[in-house]
Each structure stands twice: as C-alpha cells, then as structure tokens.
Amino acid sequence: xxxxxxxxxxxxxxxxxxxxxxxxxxxxxxxxxxxxxxxxxxxxxxxxxxxxxxxxxxxxxxxxxxxxxxxxxxxxxxxxxxxxxxxxxxxxxxxxxxxxxxxxxxxxxxxxxxxxxxxxxxxxxxxxxxxxxxxxxxxxxxxxxxxxxxxxxxxxxxxxxxxxxxxxxxxxxxxxxxxxxxxxxxxxxxxxxxxxxxxxxxxxxxxxxxxxxxxxxxxxxxxxxxxxxxxxxxxxxxxxxxxxxxxxxx
Amino acid sequence: xxxxxxxxxxxxxxxxxxxxxxxxxxxxxxxxxxxxxxxxxxxxxxxxxxxxxxxxxxxxxxxxxxxxxxxxxxxxxxxxxxxxxxxxxxxxxxxxxxxxxxxxxxxxxxxxxxxxxxxxxxxxxxxxxxxxxxxxxxxxxxxxxxxxxxxxxxxxxxxxxxxxxxxxxxxxxxxxxxxxxxxxxxxxxxxxxxxxxxxxxxxxxxxxxxxxxxxxxxxxxxxxxxxxxxxxxxxxxxxxxxxxxxxxxxxxxxxxxxxxxxxxxxxx
Numbered sequence: 001x002x003x004x005x006x007x008x009x010x011x012x013x014x015x016x017x018x019x020x021x022x023x024x025x026x027x028x029x030x031x032x033x034x035x036x037x038x039x040x041x042x043x044x045x046x047x048x049x050x051x052x053x054x055x056x057x058x059x060x061x062x063x064x065x066x067x068x069x070x071x072x073x074x075x076x077x078x079x080x081x082x083x084x085x086x087x088x089x090x091x092x093x094x095x096x097x098x099x100x101x102x103x104x105x106x107x108x109x110x111x112x113x114x115x116x117x118x119x120x121x122x123x124x125x126x127x128x129x130x131x132x133x134x135x136x137x138x139x140x141x142x143x144x145x146x147x148x149x150x151x152x153x154x155x156x157x158x159x160x161x162x163x164x165x166x167x168x169x170x171x172x173x174x175x176x177x178x179x180x181x182x183x184x185x186x187x188x189x190x191x192x193x194x195x196x197x198x199x200x201x202x203x204x205x206x207x208x209x210x211x212x213x214x215x216x217x218x219x220x221x222x223x224x225x226x227x228x229x230x231x232x233x234x235x236x237x238x239x240x241x242x243x244x245x246x247x248x249x250x
Numbered sequence: 251x252x253x254x255x256x257x258x259x260x261x262x263x264x265x266x267x268x269x270x271x272x273x274x275x276x277x278x279x280x281x282x283x284x285x286x287x288x289x290x291x292x293x294x295x296x297x298x299x300x301x302x303x304x305x306x307x308x309x310x311x312x313x314x315x316x317x318x319x320x321x322x323x324x325x326x327x328x329x330x331x332x333x334x335x336x337x338x339x340x341x342x343x344x345x346x347x348x349x350x351x352x353x354x355x356x357x358x359x360x361x362x363x364x365x366x367x368x369x370x371x372x373x374x375x376x377x378x379x380x381x382x383x384x385x386x387x388x389x390x391x392x393x394x395x396x397x398x399x400x401x402x403x404x405x406x407x408x409x410x411x412x413x414x415x416x417x418x419x420x421x422x423x424x425x426x427x428x429x430x431x432x433x434x435x436x437x438x439x440x441x442x443x444x445x446x447x448x449x450x451x452x453x454x455x456x457x458x459x460x461x462x463x464x465x466x467x468x469x470x471x472x473x474x475x476x477x478x479x480x481x482x483x484x485x486x487x488x489x490x491x492x493x494x495x496x497x498x499x500x501x502x503x504x505x506x507x508x509x510x511x512x513x514x515x516x517x518x
Contacts, residue, residue: 150320151350154338155364155415169354243354 034216043220051205052221058201062118063190066125070182074130075175078137079168088138095138099131103189107196118200121193128189129182136178140171173243180236187229271296271451272317272419277326279312285476286312290326292470292479294419299445299452301466303459303509305516309477310455311347311423317453318344318421330419340368343412345422349404351396357383358392360407364415382410385447387440402433413444419451426461438465439493459513463487463505464496471509474516481512 018036025035046052081088081095107124114120144167152162194203202221209218270293279287286309294300302310315321317328319338328335330342338344343364351360359366362379370378383392386406396404405425412420426434442465445452456462462469463485473480485505487496496502 145348145350147346147348147350148352150315151344151346152367154318154320154342154344155367155411156338156340157367161367166352169352172354 031213032215034219039216039219039223042216043224046217046220047224055201055205058118059190059194062121062193062201063125063186066122066189067129067183067186069122070126070129070133070186071179073126074133074178074182075137078134078139078175078178079141079171081134082138082141082171083163083167091134095131095134098127099135103127104192104196107193110193111197116197116199120197121190121200121203124193125186125189128192129186132185133175133178133182136181137171137175140174140178141167143174144170173240176236176240176243180233180240183236184229184233187225187232191225269296270294271331272453273329273332274313274317275327275329277313277316277323277328279309279316279321280324287316287323288476288478290477290479294451294453295468296418296451297449298467299454299465300468300470301454301456301462302470302472303456303462304472304477304480305474305513306457308472308474308516310457310472313472313477314421314423314453314455317419318342320344340415341418343415343417343420345405345408345412345420345425347424347427349396349401349408349428351404351407353396356393356395357388357399357407360396361410361414364411368415378414379410382413383407385413385444386410400433402429402437405429405437409441409444413448417450419453422452422454424455424457426458427456434461435493441465442489459506459509460497463502463509469509471512483509 021033021036025033025038077087077091081091103124106127107120110120110123110127114123148166148170149162152166157165191202194201195206197203198207202225205221206218209215209221272292272294274290274292274294277287277290278285290313302313304310312321316323317330319328319335319342330339335342352363355363358376358379361383362370362372362375365375365378366372380392383389386409388403388406388410391399391403396407399407405428409422409425412422426437429437438461445465454462454465464487466485469483469485470479471481471483472478483505485502487499487502487505489496491499
C-alpha cells in the first residue's frame with residue numbers, strides 16, 4: 001500500500017486501528033469498548049489465572065480430538081469417494097449438504113444426545129471440520145492425471161502401488177488444503193460448541209465475562225482466540241507451500 | 251517424383267518381415283458404437299523405428315496403447331516376441347505425450363521410477379538412471395524437479411525413464427507435440443542418435459509428416475474413422491548425411507509430398 005507516494009507496511013493499518021480503539025476507549029464513550037492497553041493488561045493477567053488455564057486445556061483437548069477424528073475419517077472417505085463410484089453415490093449428496101449447512105443449528109440436538117459436556121464440543125468440532133476435508137480429498141484424488149496412472153501401469157505397478165505411490169502423493173496438495181480449511185472450521189466449531197453448551201471451557205468464560213460486563217477480559221480472550229486461529233492457519237499454510245513446491249508443475 | 255526411393259506396399263495386406271518383435275493381428279477397437287480401429291494387421295521389425303502417422307481421430311494413439319497393453323482391444327491379438335500380451339509388460343516401455351512425470355519427485359527418481367517399481371535396489375537404480383540422464387543430455391539436472399525444467403527437458407526425462415528399464419520396444423506417443431519447434435528439431439536429431447546407440451525397436455506416433463519422414467525407417471499411414479492401414483512407406487533416406495542436408499534432400503521432400511497427397515483428402 002502506498003499513500004502520498006510513501007510505501008506503508010501492512011502492519012501500519014493494524015497500528016492505526018489499535019490507536020483508534022485506544023482513543024475511543026479513553027474517551028469512555030461506551031462501556032463495551034475499554035482502552036486497548038487495559039485489554040492487553042487484562043490479557044496478561046488472564047493467562048495466569050487457573051480458570052483460563054483449565055479452560056484452555058479443555059478447549060485444546062476437544063479441538064485436538066475432534067480434528068484427529070475429522071482427519072482420520074475425512075481423508076479416507078474423500079479418497080474412497082474419489083476412487084469408487086458406488087461410495088461416491090452413497091455419500092456425495094450428504095457431504096455436499098453438510099458442507100454448506102448451518103451446523104450450529106444442530107448443536108442443541110447434540111447436547112441432548114451427548115450431554116452438556118466435552119463430548120458435545122468434540123462432536124461439534126468434528127462436524128464442522130470433516131466435510132470440507134472429505135470434499136477436498138475427493139477432488140484431489142479425482143484430478144490425478146490419467147497419464148500418471150497409465151505411466152504406473154505401463155511400468156508394471158500393482159494397483160496398490162499406483163494408489164500409494166502415485167494417487168495419494170498426487171492428491172496431497174488438495175488433501176492438505178482441505179485440512180487447513182478444516183482446522184479453521186474446527187476452531188469455529190470448538191468456540192460455537194462451547195458457547196452453546198456454555199458450562200465448559202472458553203464458553204463458560206465468555207458467558208461469565210459478558211454477564212458480569214468484564215469487557216477487558218472478554219476482549220482479551222477474543223483476541224487470544226483470533227490470534228491462535230490465525231497462527232494455526234499460517235502454520236498449515238507454511239507446510240502446504242512446501243508441498244506445493246513439489247507439485248509446482250501443475 | 252523419384253519413386254525409386256520408395257519401397258512400398260499398398261492396400262490392406264499384411265506387412266511381414268523376417269524378425270518381427272511386435273505382431274498386430276486383426277485388431278479391432280470399438281468404443282460403444284464408435285469404431286476406432288478396423289482390421290489392423292502389422293508387424294514391427296526389430297531394431298527399426300516405425301511411425302504410425304495419420305490425421306487426428308485415426309486411432310493411432312489407441313493402437314499404440316493397445317500394443318502397450320494399456321487399452322484392451324475389442325478383437326484381435328498382439329504378440330510381443332511371439333507371446334500374446336494381455337497387459338503392460340517389462341519388454342515394452344511407454345513415453346507419454348504429456349510426459350507423465352511425478353511433480354513431487356526429482357529427475358533422478360523419475361528416471362529411476364520404472365526400476366523402482368521392479369524392485370531394483372537404490373544404488374543400482376540411481377547408477378542406471380544417472381547413465382541415461384547423461385545420455386539424454388540432462389547431466390547436472392538430477393536433483394531438479396519437473397517444474398524447474400522446460401517442456402523439452404521434461405520429455406527428455408520421460409525418454410530416459412523409458413530407456414532405463416531396458417525394454418525391447420519403446421512406444422512413443424507424440425512425444426514432441428508439447429515441445430516448441432526449435433527444441434523439436436534438436437530432439438528429433440537426438441532421437442536418431444539414441445536409436446542408433448540403443449539398437450531398440452521404436453514405435454512412434456505423430457501427426458507431423460516431416461517428423462515421420464525424418465525419423466522413420468517405415469511409416470504406416472492410417473486413415474480415419476474407422477482407423478485402417480491405408481499405406482506403408484519405407485522412406486529409405488540416407489541418414490549418414492547431416493540433419494540439414496537430409497531436410498533439403500530431394501527424396502526426403504518427395505516422400506513428404508507424397509504422404510501429404512495421400513492425406514490431404516482427410517484434411518478439413
């Protein structure tokens with residue numbers, strides 16, 4: 001970005017908005033927006049509290065479990081759908097329906113099924129993340145060039161070897177893209193799940209802070225979550241770029 | 251036209267030779283109602299480069315893939331070294347039009363992939379791969395990835411891979427069609443050298459008349475829809491001359507012209 005001929009780094013906009021926030025906060029216009037500096041101070045305080053630490057442990061646990069299951073189910077299902085017509089016909093409609101469905105609406109039903117606890121949150125993470133992983137893995141497997149498979153056959157590869165040495169590796173960039181979007185959706189899932197259940201983890205904290213108008217802590221927690229989600233996505237993106245380097249010919 | 255330079259067999263009769271390495275017998279191929287190939291009988295001589303030439307839609311790539319065992323024939327039989335084939339085999343190696351390189355693997359691994367699939371251990375595999383990488387003129391590029399190479403260099407990798415498995419028959423499906431014109435000419439010259447050096451049987455598919463006449467010992471002309479053998483031409487061009495002399499040679503130009511006259515009826 002350039003302004004009056006001077007190059008301005010991207011970070012400048014962040015600093016500008018932080019300043020605006022600080023000024024609005026100092027002016028004491030609305031109680032919802034405390035000054036940013038006090039939010040940050042509250043953040044440092046927050047991470048030292050036992051309630052935040054245990055909430056983080058619970059959140060990470062449900063997230064990790066949900067994502068592990070989503071990847072463990074999503075990738076194989078997507079790969080199978082891409083290779084086997086019958087399986088694609090059985091699951092295709094459902095996957096496409098769920099990938100765009102407002103899944104938050106299902107959480108109350110999950111609460112009835114799994115109770116007001118971690119299990120519900122874990123299932124929510126799974127449901128938020130799994131469908132896009134399935135779809136991307138399927139797309140990756142379907143777009144493996146025919147000539148690469150013929151190449152494997154003509155040099156005497158068995159079906160299994162073609163599958164492991166050619167199809168899976170060829171689909172890897174798409175599979176990873178699916179996992180990255182799945183991770184971001186999973187973060188949404190864990191927060192929405194906890195907020196709706198509202199008695200565990202960050203959901204409980206959010207509920208507590210907003211009800212007691214503790215806006216410093218509320219915003220501190222929000223910023224921490226945003227930062228964590230962005231860092232997670234950046235980490236997978238970094239890994240993806242390395243893989244895509246090898247797949248650069250496409 | 252100096253017809254003395256052309257030994258030819260007209261019509262649909264079987265072409266025979268003393269030492270056929272690949273025999274094509276009564277091959278027909280149908281895709282549903284579409285008849286792609288009808289009654290193909292051919293023999294390919296050992297150590298020769300035979301070109302399948304014809305307009306698009308004449309089934310030349312289909313015939314090559316049937317010989318490779320990648321596509322099943324509807325009726326008829328392919329024999330390689332006297333044995334009927336039902337699928338791909340180690341005595342045949344295929345070079346693909348779009349190179350078919352694995353983008354995640356280095357040049358070295360791509361060239362050695364055929365050997366890797368045959369369970370050749372890595373030291374031996376890399377030694378052989380390196381030899382052929384050098385032979386196709388890619389020494390120094392062993393650790394590069396396909397997307398770091400030009401189209402012509404990628405196809406050199408494809409050819410080195412086919413050579414590395416030491417097959418009797420090399421099947422080349424329009425190998426230079428995705429390579430630009432300057433590199434194509436250089437490539438054709440290099441191919442002739444490799445043919446000379448390796449003493450293998452080459453079956454070559456192209457739609458370029460000049461290319462066919464320049465590289466082939468024998469040209470099989472196919473007519474389209476359904477694909478049939480319309481003529482077989484032996485260009486008998488003196489290859490001891492320099493490439494530029496060959497391209498100006500009268501008998502070379504005559505053969506090109508004659509093939510064009512035969513094919514122009516199919517041009518749209």
